[in-house]
Amino acid sequence: MNEDASWSDRLLGGLRRTSERLGENLSGIVSATRLTEAQLDELEDALILSDLGPRAAARIRERLANERFERGADERAIKEAVAAEIAAILRPVARPLDIVAFPRPQVILVIGVNGSGKTTTIAKLGHLFQEQDYSVMFAAGDTFRAAAIGQLGIWADRIGVPIVKGPEGGDPASVVFDAVKRATDEGIDALIVDTAGRLHNRRELMDELAKVRRVLGRLNPEAPHDVVLVLDATNGQNALQQIEIFRQVAGVTGLIMTKLDGTARGGVLVAAAEQYGLPIHAIGVGEKMDDLRPFDPDLVARVIAGVA
Numbered sequence: 252m253n254e255d256a257s258w259s260d261r262l263l264g265g266l267r268r269t270s271e272r273l274g275e276n277l278s279g280i281v282s283a284t285r286l287t288e289a290q291l292d293e294l295e296d297a298l299i300l301s302d303l304g305p306r307a308a309a310r311i312r313e314r315l316a317n318e319r320f321e322r323g324a325d326e327r328a329i330k331e332a333v334a335a336e337i338a339a340i341l342r343p344v345a346r347p348l349d350i351v352a353f354p355r356p357q358v359i360l361v362i363g364v365n366g367s368g369k370t371t372t373i374a375k376l377g378h379l380f381q382e383q384d385y386s387v388m389f390a391a392g393d394t395f396r397a398a399a400i401g402q403l404g405i406w407a408d409r410i411g412v413p414i415v416k417g418p419e420g421g422d423p424a425s426v427v428f429d430a431v432k433r434a435t436d437e438g439i440d441a442l443i444v445d446t447a448g449r450l451h452n453r454r455e456l457m458d459e460l461a462k463v464r465r466v467l468g469r470l471n472p473e474a475p476h477d478v479v480l481v482l483d484a485t486n487g488q489n490a491l492q493q494i495e496i497f498r499q500v501a502g503v504t505g506l507i508m509t510k511l512d513g514t515a516r517g518g519v520l521v522a523a524a525e526q527y528g529l530p531i532h533a534i535g536v537g538e539k540m541d542d543l544r545p546f547d548p549d550l551v552a553r554v555i556a557g558v559a
């Protein structure tokens with residue numbers, strides 16, 4: 252099995268649980284060239300149960316209500332049509348995180364709640380950029396917990412990336428300031444900044460992120476170039492709430508959804524795309540540094556609909 256097959260299998264393994272759920276609800280729907288109102292209701296419910304959210308579900312229902320199934324609306328035909336509609340929602344938001352900033356470095360602020368996979372995602376991103384021949388530096392901007400600084404340090408050593416850190420409890424803005432200066436002096440292409448993820452004190456977090464942004468802006472008015480929100484797919488609908496909060500707190504420019512390898516809740520990607528239209532840069536399908544994958548909207552749509 253080549254590496255690509257193994258990762259898509261893992262993605263399939265996780266998302267297949269979503270499509271199984273969808274399949275259970277769809278298996279009662281058959282025959283005729285058009286779907287009846289009752290069948291459309293059932294389909295819409297199945298999509299909502301699969302975490303696609305009410306808006307995407309309503310949109311897909313509407314499209315399918317107008318669809319003529321020439322060879323009969325059996326389960327396969329319906330799933331194919333659902334896949335096409337999901338892909339239409341996902342395609343506009345698929346956008347890789349490219350290193351384009353001039354002057355360098357491109358400053359990428361990574362935000363998200365603790366446990367979402369933020370640290371691992373920073374490591375994976377660093378590794379991905381290195382593979383594209385970009386130089387990378389990390390900044391340990393989550394100074395609130397020693398463990399967070401330590402964990403990022405371990406990843407930095409593992410993949411061979413320099414890291415700028417301060418003491419536990421220190422000022423994140425000063426770490427970021429030092430990091431930007433050093434990255435600029437050393438001609439680093441991508442500076443990836445870890446941030447605190449304490450949502451229970453929103454005010455504090457907002458102030459902290461605002462200060463980091465101010466300091467960054469003083470050094471380079473374009474920075475941060477990206478504010479990437481890391482979301483844990485296993486959180487289902489809570490992931491949407493996190494988008495809402497972090498958009499207000501930090502001005503999110505793009506998303507990375509992690510843990511799609513082990514969840515039946517991957518449909519939340521579709522809900523996020525439909526509701527917020529934020530770029531989805533990549534998806535996480537495991538714990539290792541190679542487990543960050545480009546976001547392939549057609550593949551993900553087919554997996555969610557159960558036709559991959």
Ligand SMILES: Nc1nc2c(ncn2[C@@H]2O[C@H](COP(=O)(O)OP(=O)(O)OP(=O)(O)O)[C@@H](O)[C@H]2O)c(=O)[nH]1
Binds near residue numbers: 369512534535537
């Ligand atoms: N299965 C799976 N596990 C993942 C993925 N990404 C991260 N993890 C795991 O999720 C757990 C949390 O990841 P971290 O990167 O430490 O998360 P964090 O958001 O930095 O969390 P804190 O360190 O608590 O702030 C770890 O056990 C990771 O190995 C993924 O895509 N798939």
